[in-house]
Amino acid sequence: KNQVEQSPQSLIILEGKNCTLQCNYTVSPFSNLRWYKQDTGRGPVSLTIMTFSENTKSNGRYTATLDADTKQSSLHITASQLSDSASYICVVSARRGGATNKLIFGTGTLLAVQP
C-alpha cells in the first residue's frame, strides 16, 4: 500500500533556531517527492521537488534531502522566522500508466516558531 508518513506531527521551536522535518514513504513506482508549505487558512505552496537522481534541493532557507534507497526525505529549515509557522506537507508522486501520476499526501508536520 502506498503511504507517506511524516514526523513529528507537531513541533515548537524558538525564532532563529534550525529544525528538521522527516518524511518516510512506501510508494512504488517512485516518480518524485515534493514538499509543500501550508499557512493557516491558505492553500499549499510548493517548496521543492526532487526526482530519483536528486539527493538535495534548496529553496532559500529550506533544504530538502532525499535518500531513495531508504525511502526517506527530510526538510531542513535554517534560522527559522515567525513566518515559517505553518504545516509542511510531504507528497510522493507514483508513476502509473495514463496521463497523470498518482500523488500520495502525508498528513503534515505543524511547525510553530515562537519569538
Added chain:
Amino acid sequence: NAGVTQTPKFRVLKTGQSMTLLCAQDMNHEYMYWYRQDPGMGLRLIHYSVGEGTTAKGEVPDGYNVSRLKKQNFLLGLESAAPSQTSVYFCASSYRDQPQHFGDGTRLSIL
C-alpha cells in the same frame, strides 16, 4: 497575477441541498484537480481533469460531480449534500505533472 481562485470562500448548507464550487485559473494549465482536506488526514483527490472536456475520478469521488467546459474553469458539484461532506475543498492546477498551484480553499459546513 491571480493564480487559482476559488469561490465561494465559505458556505453553510443544509443536508440535501445542492451547490457548485467554482475554480478558475489564469496560468493556462491543462491539468486541474479537486481535493478535500479533513483534520488528521492528508489531502484526498476527488476528481481531476487533464484537459478541457475531460474528467476522471480520484480517490473519493462518491457524492460529487465535476465539469470542465472551459480550460480555465473546473466546477465541483454536490447534488445532495451530506454532513460527511463537511470539509475544506481545494482546487489545484498544474502543467502536466509539475508541482500544483493551489487555491486558498472553500470551507464548507453541512448541517
